[in-house]
Each structure stands twice: as structure tokens, then as C-alpha cells.
Amino acid sequence: MEMWLGEAQIKDAVMTYKVKETLVTKKTPYQELAIVDTYALGRMLLLDGIVQTSIEDEYVYHEMIAHIPLFTHPNPKKVLVVGGGDGGSIREILKHPSVEKAVLCEIDQVVIDECKRYLPEISCALDDERCEIFIGDGIKYVHEHKNEFDVIIVDSTDPFGAAEGLFGGSFYKEISECLTEDGIFVAQTESPFYLPEVVKRVYNDAKAVFPVTKLFMAGIPTYPSGYWSFTVGSKKLDPEYAEIDNKYDIENLKYYNKRLHKASFVLPQFIEKLTRDGK
Amino acid sequence: MEMWLGEAQIKDAVMTYKVKETLVTKKTPYQELAIVDTYALGRMLLLDGIVQTSIEDEYVYHEMIAHIPLFTHPNPKKVLVVGGGDGGSIREILKHPSVEKAVLCEIDQVVIDECKRYLPEISCALDDERCEIFIGDGIKYVHEHKNEFDVIIVDSTDPFGAAEGLFGGSFYKEISECLTEDGIFVAQTESPFYLPEVVKRVYNDAKAVFPVTKLFMAGIPTYPSGYWSFTVGSKKLDPEYAEIDNKYDIENLKYYNKRLHKASFVLPQFIEKLTRDGK
Structure with missing residues (x-):
């Protein structure tokens, strides 16, 4: 099974990343947090579905x-x-x-x-x-x-x-x-x-x-x-x-x-x- | 039904666009050509599945x-x-x-x-x-x-x-x-x-x-x-x-x-x- 992550910021132009592993997903008092390992850009931090940072860039x-x-x-x-x-x-x-x-x-x-x-x-x-x-x-x-x-x-x-x-x-x-x-x-x-x-x-x-x-x-x-x-x-x-x-x-x-x-x-x-x- | 186009150049990081209308797809003697109208970036020319140009950028x-x-x-x-x-x-x-x-x-x-x-x-x-x-x-x-x-x-x-x-x-x-x-x-x-x-x-x-x-x-x-x-x-x-x-x-x-x-x-x-x- 292939897992893909879709970045949520621009609704009609969605960047998607093939996922190696989902390391954590968590509802914090302020937002939904996820850290996901992707093939293209390594590990990524997402808050409320939006990529904040990736290891590669x-x-x-x-x-x-x-x-x-x-x-x-x-x-x-x-x-x-x-x-x-x-x-x-x-x-x-x-x-x-x-x-x-x-x-x-x-x-x-x-x-x-x-x-x-x-x-x-x-x-x-x-x-x-x-x-x-x-x-x-x-x-x-x-x-x-x-x-x-x-x-x-x-x-x-x-x-x-x-x-x-x-x-x-x-x-x-x-x-x-x-x-x-x-x-x-x-x-x-x-x-x-x-x-x-x-x-x-x-x-x-x-x-x-x-x-x-x-x-x-x-x-x-x-x-x-x-x-x-x-x-x-x-x-x-x-x-x-x-x-x-x-x-x-x-x-x-x-x-x-x-x-x-x-x-x-x-x-x-x-x-x-x-x-x-x-x- | 929603149609989405996936750009084919980088295989593990795929840009996708919501499609309004596919205007033409054609096999030419050299390549596969498509012109597609997208919500985010207007009309786009694709050759062999790769976006060449869009009206918006x-x-x-x-x-x-x-x-x-x-x-x-x-x-x-x-x-x-x-x-x-x-x-x-x-x-x-x-x-x-x-x-x-x-x-x-x-x-x-x-x-x-x-x-x-x-x-x-x-x-x-x-x-x-x-x-x-x-x-x-x-x-x-x-x-x-x-x-x-x-x-x-x-x-x-x-x-x-x-x-x-x-x-x-x-x-x-x-x-x-x-x-x-x-x-x-x-x-x-x-x-x-x-x-x-x-x-x-x-x-x-x-x-x-x-x-x-x-x-x-x-x-x-x-x-x-x-x-x-x-x-x-x-x-x-x-x-x-x-x-x-x-x-x-x-x-x-x-x-x-x-x-x-x-x-x-x-x-x-x-x-x-x-x-x-x-x-």
C-alpha cells in the first residue's frame, strides 16, 4: 500500500509526498501535530495539515x-x-x-x-x-x-x-x-x-x-x-x-x-x- | 466527480492540480501532448505528463x-x-x-x-x-x-x-x-x-x-x-x-x-x- 500526504494550504494546487512512515500524530491544546517521514524530503513537521519544515530544505x-x-x-x-x-x-x-x-x-x-x-x-x-x-x-x-x-x-x-x-x-x-x-x-x-x-x-x-x-x-x-x-x-x-x-x-x-x-x-x-x- | 492532474517529474513529490476541463490530449510523432484548464493556475501545456507552462506563471x-x-x-x-x-x-x-x-x-x-x-x-x-x-x-x-x-x-x-x-x-x-x-x-x-x-x-x-x-x-x-x-x-x-x-x-x-x-x-x-x- 502506498501512503501519500497532501499539503493543505492551497486548495486547488496540492503538493503531495510519498510517505515512508508516520512517526507521530497528536492533538495538542492548540493544533493537530504530525511528524512524517517522506521519500523526497525526509522528515516533515506538519501543524493543522500544513508543512512547517522538512529535513531536506x-x-x-x-x-x-x-x-x-x-x-x-x-x-x-x-x-x-x-x-x-x-x-x-x-x-x-x-x-x-x-x-x-x-x-x-x-x-x-x-x-x-x-x-x-x-x-x-x-x-x-x-x-x-x-x-x-x-x-x-x-x-x-x-x-x-x-x-x-x-x-x-x-x-x-x-x-x-x-x-x-x-x-x-x-x-x-x-x-x-x-x-x-x-x-x-x-x-x-x-x-x-x-x-x-x-x-x-x-x-x-x-x-x-x-x-x-x-x-x-x-x-x-x-x-x-x-x-x-x-x-x-x-x-x-x-x-x-x-x-x-x-x-x-x-x-x-x-x-x-x-x-x-x-x-x-x-x-x-x-x-x-x-x-x-x-x- | 473531481479530476486532479499529477505532475510527473519528481516521482516522490508530486504536484497536483484540480482540473476544470481537459481541452486536448494527443499523441504527436514526438510526445504526448495535453492542454488542461486548472483552477489554481489556468490553462497548462503538458508534454509527456510534465507541465511546460501555465497561464498564471x-x-x-x-x-x-x-x-x-x-x-x-x-x-x-x-x-x-x-x-x-x-x-x-x-x-x-x-x-x-x-x-x-x-x-x-x-x-x-x-x-x-x-x-x-x-x-x-x-x-x-x-x-x-x-x-x-x-x-x-x-x-x-x-x-x-x-x-x-x-x-x-x-x-x-x-x-x-x-x-x-x-x-x-x-x-x-x-x-x-x-x-x-x-x-x-x-x-x-x-x-x-x-x-x-x-x-x-x-x-x-x-x-x-x-x-x-x-x-x-x-x-x-x-x-x-x-x-x-x-x-x-x-x-x-x-x-x-x-x-x-x-x-x-x-x-x-x-x-x-x-x-x-x-x-x-x-x-x-x-x-x-x-x-x-x-x-
């Missing part, structure tokens, strides 16, 4: 969401990740020698536990002594910490259901207050091809709060359309023109490099248009 | 394969397309005012006929007076025309079966001889994520023939992984550092722009590595 997402803001900031010491219970963002953050503390604020303990068990390649840094795990609501955590973090990474699920509050102007305002005065924030912000209206709304919401707002792109096979947007909001530093050339290098990265850092902000016409049309 | 592929070499060349007059029977490359080529003649050399008349009938948005320029259609073998055509074209675009199917001869050193040598002395060639060269060995082999084969060889990338939702490579071989001109800023603009493009032209040559680490490791 997770490096693209985690390197780009972490290294773009961390190389942009001249001396990032305290970093907050909202969501990101798989631990991939923490793993990349801790590759920066300046980082003294990386807080993971994840609402769902089960995500952390199951990723530690079944995705050790991704979750491996969660036990690092510089990582502090806080189980709870990201919005509340951000509200209660002012002027504290140099970098905030919103590593959330999609802007429907549980994570909806992690997208939009009121949360970005709280994030801005949680950041230090030269702080920078980044969030994953969906596919401009399939969800242009989401990309546009999020960009405009961030722009209303941050003096510098930019989109960058990365090629991520497991996400719908394969070409994914991230939004950066920054109080002072422009991530596209950051002075990164003389900064330290990180060895053995598989996607990010300093030339790509800048090039990833150069947008195709149809995406640039989403950032130009106003509301 | 065809602009990415056709703009990038045409405008990168045509903006790189200072004054392209004669352009050859090998394959490309859907006409999308010809449509983009003819947007350049310097082009006097664009030859389409397509082996399969049926592809042209069915695309004219069912994909007029893509095939619309095939009747332009500057377009000359030659039905026949691309390898033979290139062999019989020396020192004639400023730009050659290999707009082929994948390097398996019918189009296999359009990839590799002996064909690239013929292409080099078919080009004028400052000529430039480009080919679609698959997904570095799913087929890294193909990307590497093609790059090295081109590099053995052309003084300048470069890869560039584009985000194409209908192709496996969504992040696609093109290889450029050039006798003199470097497409990454071409003097394009003062060239004319083309209005209403949806993907290509001059900043993106240069940025698309900046490669992620794992792809750059494919171009560095030698044979």
Missing part, C-alpha cells in the same frame, strides 16, 4: 530568517523568537558569537517536545545554555518586555487561526516597543504568488510602524509556489544596505551568503508592486 | 529566458529559439526594438498548432512578421547555420528522452559556432534542489565551450521546487555585469527588471557550490 528558511537580521545588526546580543518551536531559528541565531541570550517564546510545549524527539537535526540547539525557553503567548510576552531585544524573529504558522494575532499593525507596534532603539524584526510572510493580498497587507502594516520596511525572498521547495517572502521592519538599520562585508563569516551555511543577503531584497516586478501601491 | 520563465540575454547583448538583431513551440519566448524577444528576425526551430508542429488554438496569450506573437517558424530538428538547424545569431535560446523540455541532445558539450559547441562573435546563449537547466547533478553537468559542459558561463535563478511555481536555474554561455559579454542601465525599458513586464537582472545571478551557497567543484 529547512536550512533555507532558518538561515534566511535568522542571518538577514543578525548580520544587519552590528552587535546583536539579545534575540527573541516568537513561535519557532522546532528550534531551527535558535540553531542559526546561536551561530552568531555576539549573541548572549536567545529566548524562544512558543505557545505549544508539544511542538518542542516532539521536535526534540524526532527532528534532532533542527532542534539540536534548544538545550544550549544561551537559549531560554518560555512557554506562553507571544503577544503577551512581547507586551511585557520593553526595549529589551536587538532582534525579534516571528517564526509563526500562517496568518489564519492560531497565529492570526502575530500578523498586523497592533502586534508590530508592540514588537517595536519590545525592540531596543536600533532593533530589527523579521517575519515569514507567505507566498506573493498565491497570497499577494496577505503580503501587501502585512507590508503596509509593518510600514505604518517601522521607519524602514523591506521584503526579501528565498526559494523554499516545501512552501506553496516555492518562492517565499519575509518582511523586515527596522527602527534605523536598512537590511538591504547594511555594512556586512567586514563582519565575521559563518562557515558551512548552505543558503545564506553576504552577496545573497543584498540580492534577496531585489524584487521581481509583481512583488515590488505589492510594496508600492499603498493601501 | 508563464511570464516568469519567458521574461527571464528572453530578457536576460537580450538586455545583455548591446544590439541583438537575429535571435534563434530552439524548442519553445508555445511561443512565449518569441513574444518576449519581439518586445526588443532592435530585433529584426526571431527564428523558432520547433521539432513538433502539433505543439505550435495546439498552443495557437488554446493558449493565445502565450502564442500570440508567432504570426508576427519578424517571426520565422522552422519545423525540424534543432541540432541539425544549429549545425547548418554558422556565425548567424546574436542570441540563441534553448527553450527545451527536460534532459531526458526527446530533448536529451539539447543538453551537453557537443551541442554547446555547435551553438557557439552558430552564434556571432559577441553572441550569447541561454538554456533552462532544471532545479538545483531536485536535480543538482544535472545542473552541475550542464554548467561544466557549457563552461568547457564558452569563455563566460553563469547560472541565474528565478521563482517559477509550476516547476519542481519552484526555484529554477538557467545557464548562460557567452563569447564575450558577462550577463551579470552587462551595461544595461542606460538601455531602453520595456513597459508592463511582470517579473524582469534591470536590478533583478543582476541580482538573479547571485546564487545561494548550495547552488554556487555546484558551479565551483569542477567535474
